[in-house]
Amino acid sequence: MPDLSSFPVTQRWPASHTDRLQLYAAPTPNGVKASIMLEETGLAYEPHLIDISNNESKDPAFVSLNPNGRIPAIIDPAGPDGNPIAVWESGAILIYLADKTGQFIPSSPAQRYETLAWVFFQVSAIGPIFGQLGFFL
Numbered sequence: 001m002p003d004l005s006s007f008p009v010t011q012r013w014p015a016s017h018t019d020r021l022q023l024y025a026a027p028t029p030n031g032v033k034a035s036i037m038l039e040e041t042g043l044a045y046e047p048h049l050i051d052i053s054n055n056e057s058k059d060p061a062f063v064s065l066n067p068n069g070r071i072p073a074i075i076d077p078a079g080p081d082g083n084p085i086a087v088w089e090s091g092a093i094l095i096y097l098a099d100k101t102g103q104f105i106p107s108s109p110a111q112r113y114e115t116l117a118w119v120f121f122q123v124s125a126i127g128p129i130f131g132q133l134g135f136f137l
Helices: 029-041 090-101 109-136
Strands: 021-025 045-049 073-076 085-088
Touching: 021 029, 029 090, 029 109, 073 090, 085 090, 090 109
Parallel strands: 021 045
Antiparallel strands: 021 073, 073 085
């Protein structure tokens, strides 16, 4: 079993399945991007609800995982070279999971960069608009 104890967030939100990818998120537009990608790639994961209405994303344990204090964030116990890795921000998580699984991102450089342009458009334009809609409604 992988040892995730070097990640303080696992003290606040303990992992029941340390061999699975750990998802720290909430049911928001950004939070569901990561969970949808995890479902679509078929990776085993364990979700941890970060209650942003109670400011849990600013908890020091969570901030140790994502210094920006925002969801989503993941810990992959089987990261590069078999070592655990933390990844935060929805776009970075999407790219990481696509690269890890070889799904949803082309290997051809021209097609890869076209796909990345759409990912960045989504996270910098469409995503924030949905976030504002949810906040102001």
